[in-house]
């Protein structure tokens with residue numbers, strides 16, 4: 001058993017000793033059986049939240065309304081969720097009612113895919129009611145129960161199917177695939193924030209080609225913002241060899257660059273996906289740098305404005321367009337910049353004011369920007385006296 005499971009055993013044993021059932025469930029069981037590293041440990045139990053709270057001294061109500069209590073043990077937190085069924089799926093979204101049940105089977109039945117519907121006791125004994133292990137061996141994503149019904153209940157599951165196919169390099173089983181194709185338009189009922197999460201995980205997966213191709217062949221791509229007009233570009237992305245994206249900025253930058261979006265279009269596109277302002281800004285900066293790399297006019301000042309992380313991310317995306325700069329060279333060039341940010345300037349507004357060179361106001365900001373640029377491009381040594389002399393000269397002109 002993985003370390004994370006070993007550490008959780010005393011918690012599980014305590015629940016069992018009190019006469020309830022407790023199982024590891026969800027992604028951690030799947031990943032353990034596949035042999036992947038696990039990240040979060042989810043535990044399901046026949047005990048009701050109040051019963052869990054009576055058993056342990058330290059608990060936190062992290063999601064008590066849907067049955068989740070966090071148990072704190074040895075500086076670790078374990079989310080324990082009461083077995084439950086879900087009902088009243090309206091608008092093809094999450095259920096509005098959950099019912100606590102005592103039966104593991106009921107809990108596993110509501111789960112999305114067979115590979116995600118496995119449960120494991122603290123002693124390692126696995127419950128596999130829907131052939132999840134066989135599907136892991138066959139490397140397929142198969143809905144639990146009737147796929148048409150399951151996607152009608154919650155259309156996000158279609159996006160999750162594609163996500164797991166990419167993440168694990170599995171194929172979507174035929175009937176499940178057909179049901180997605182049939183219901184792809186239901187995706188429009190789902191909050192874009194939830195699609196966003198699955199989409200990014202898909203793109204960061206082992207085989208994004210699989211995920212993108214599935215989104216195209218099921219027509220799912222027609223039902224997420226902007227993709228409908230860019231089928232060819234999406235297909236181009238899916239054909240890049242060794243695509244191994246590390247974060248959402250790389251994902252969005254690649255997409256925006258391939259789609260040929262300008263600054264404003266990037267902003268509109270990412271706003272329709274409800275991306276954060278930080279993500280929008282970083283993607284714009286990354287794409288701008290990417291253009292400069294492609295056009296062979298990356299300058300010291302643009303490197304400075306881009307920052308090292310985004311610069312390297314842009315250069316990674318550039319590699320798919322066969323125009324990247326040697327990474328070591330780029331790092332060396334960046335590290336030789338006289339300063340990396342404004343704070344490293346040997347001057348600031350306060351010093352200029354104290355020395356009677358400038359008064360607070362718009363001119364101060366303008367002068368500081370000019371100073372910053374001259375220092376970055378190497379025209380002006382970064383020492384206070386030098387800069388004061390430069391500023392006096394600058395103000396005369």
Ligand code: ATP
Pocket residue numbers: 025026027028042110111112113116117154156157
């Ligand atoms: P990851 O490794 O990415 O966390 P995961 O399988 O743990 O993958 P989660 O989104 O964390 O995925 O969900 C945990 C479990 O809850 C899933 O394995 C699945 O059993 C169940 N689940 C999550 N979302 C849904 C859904 N929309 N419909 C049905 N079951 C779901």
Ligand code: MG
Pocket residue numbers: 026027028040
């Ligand atoms: Mg998980």
